[in-house]
Amino acid sequence: MHPAAEHSPLGKSSEYIATYTPSLLFPIPRAAKWAELGLTAETLPYQGVDFWNCFELSWLLPSGKPVVAIGEFTIPADSPNIIESKSFKLYLNSLNQTPFPDRASLVATLQADLSAAAGKPVGVRIRSLSDVEAEGIAALPGVCIDELDVSINSYETPRPELLRCDDSRVIEESLHSHLLKSNCPVTSQPDWGSVAVEYRGSALDHASLLAYIVSFRQHSDFHEQCVERIFLDLQHLLKPEKLTVYARYVRRGGLDINPYRSTEAISLENRRLARQ
Template sequence: MHPAAENSPLGKASEYIDTYTPSLLFPIPRAAKWAELGLSAETLPYRGMDFWNCFELSWLLPSGKPVVAIGEFAIPADSPNIIESKSFKLYLNSLNQTMFGDRAELLALLEKDLSAAAGKPVGVRLRSLAEATAEGVTSAPGICIDELDVAISNYAAPAPELLRCDSARVIEESLHSHLLKSNCPVTGQPDWGTLVVQYRGAALDHASLLAYLVSFRQHADFHEQCVERIFLDLQRLLEPEHLTVYARYVRRGGLDINPYRSSGAITPDNCRLVRQ
């Protein structure tokens, strides 16, 4: 378990607070998990973003009438902190009986509080239900590897030794799997996701990638660190010209978390998948 997470509200009974309380936000430094991967803030081999989508966002108009919306929060991958997910939900719940003059006032407040917690500017977008409906649901790009006939017996810990590639062939492709699962390092509850790999480099053996992803099945770690580990393992194996790895996780508690990591500058679309 991340040492800071022991003091977070995750896995503990919490009082429901429905008026604005920014102190509910609980930052967790990324540095300890970066160190586990041999990284530091100065040596990150990727760029990226963590997209959080909130489906339980509500506040009051000056008339007292409630409003609902869907919130999108973009946290830079190199921010000093992640925000512990339950504390994020508790903070958003504290807006439920709080009055705002208009949407711009709420937007500015969310940007200020979340940026302070993350340690870097956080982008915020508020969408009406009509806007979210119009955007719809999309599909993961590229080839789905889930139907490959693969014998699997390793579920306990990430096993990069399973990965194989053909270094004599350089290709460009997109792959995805809906079989990514890991466990919350605090509560032990399952986290389900769709993993996407886009690269140009040595030809990756698809069956080996599937076996490797399933090896995370009983691994305990946060969403962000799982994606970073996968990125690093593939980067070491493929030595790619370009590599992007991202996961679209199934929501829990009204929030989904979607970490994107790439070897180059990217402008990812925060497109919802069917399980989200």
């Protein structure tokens, strides 16, 4: 367990507070998990963001009439802190009975509070249900490797030694799998996700990638650190010219978390998948 997480509200009974309470947000420093991966804030080999989508966002108009919407929050991958997910939900719940004069005021409040917790500016976008409906469901790029016929018996911890590549061939391709699963490091509840890998480098053996992804199945860690571990293991193996790894996790408590890590300054699209 992350040393700070045991003091968070995660896994504990919590009072429902329905009026604006920014103190509910619980930041967790990234530094300890970076250190486990041999990284510091100054040596991160990637850039990117964590997209958080809130499907239970509501507040009051000055008239007292409630509004519902979908919130998108963009947290920089190099921010000093992540925001513990249950505290994030409790904070958003505290808006439910809180009036705001207009949508711009709500956005400004969210930006200020979330940026203070993350330690870097957080992007905020509030979308109507009709906007999200019109956008539709996205599909991950490239080849899905889930139908490969592989034998797997490793589930407890990530096993990078399973990964194989052909150094004699340099290729560019996109792969994805919907078989990513890990466990919350505090509650041990399952976190389900899909993961995409886009790279140019030594040809990656697809079956070995699938076995490696499944080896996370009983691993306990936060979403962000799982994606960072996958990125680092692939970078070490492939020595790629470019590499992007991202995961789209299934929502829990009305929130989904989608970490993106890349060697490139890529144009990111936050598009929900069928399970989200």
